[in-house]
Amino acid sequence: xxxxxxxxxxxxxxxxxxxxxxxxxxxxxxxxxxxxxxxxxxxxxxxxxxxxxxxxxxxxxxxxxxxxxxxxxxxxxxxxxxxxxxxxxxxxxxxxxxxxxxxxxxxxxxxxxxxxx
Numbered sequence: 001x002x003x004x005x006x007x008x009x010x011x012x013x014x015x016x017x018x019x020x021x022x023x024x025x026x027x028x029x030x031x032x033x034x035x036x037x038x039x040x041x042x043x044x045x046x047x048x049x050x051x052x053x054x055x056x057x058x059x060x061x062x063x064x065x066x067x068x069x070x071x072x073x074x075x076x077x078x079x080x081x082x083x084x085x086x087x088x089x090x091x092x093x094x095x096x097x098x099x100x101x102x103x104x105x106x107x108x109x110x111x112x113x114x115x116x117x
Contacts, residue, residue, distance in 0.1 A: 011038040048111050053095050058088040065089070065101060066108030 014033065021029035051059065064074045071089070075082045089101075098104045 007038070014038045048107075051096070051108075051111060054092060055088070058092050058095075061085060061088040062092045062096075062104060062108055065092075066105045068105070 014037065018030065018033040021033060051062075054062065060078070061074055064077065069077065071082050071085045074080075075085045078085070089104075092104060093099070096104065096107060098107060
């Protein structure tokens with residue numbers, strides 16, 4: 001699988017960069033490397049079925065809700081009208097089976113899919 005090969009190469013490059021930083025006693029770089037180690041694709045969280053069905057715009061709006069933005073703030077950020085933001089939100093509520101904005105924000109945060117995440 002090509003994804004596995006790319007992951008192995010990226011992990012090797014990360015390890016090499018970390019070793020160079022260690023050899024040069026670059027503590028800040030070492031700390032940064034330790035904060036963002038390479039992730040194994042097998043351990044990556046699968047997209048929940050409820051989110052997999054969302055259109056890209058619906059997913060984007062849901063992520064901004066999870067970040068705590070109001071409909072008006074989302075509309076301003078995406079250069080849309082407030083009413084245009086309400087349409088993807090109602091689609092998200094229906095497809096994800098969520099009753100309210102707080103439930104959507106919590107669901108997105110728990111699944112690690114917030115826009116700022």
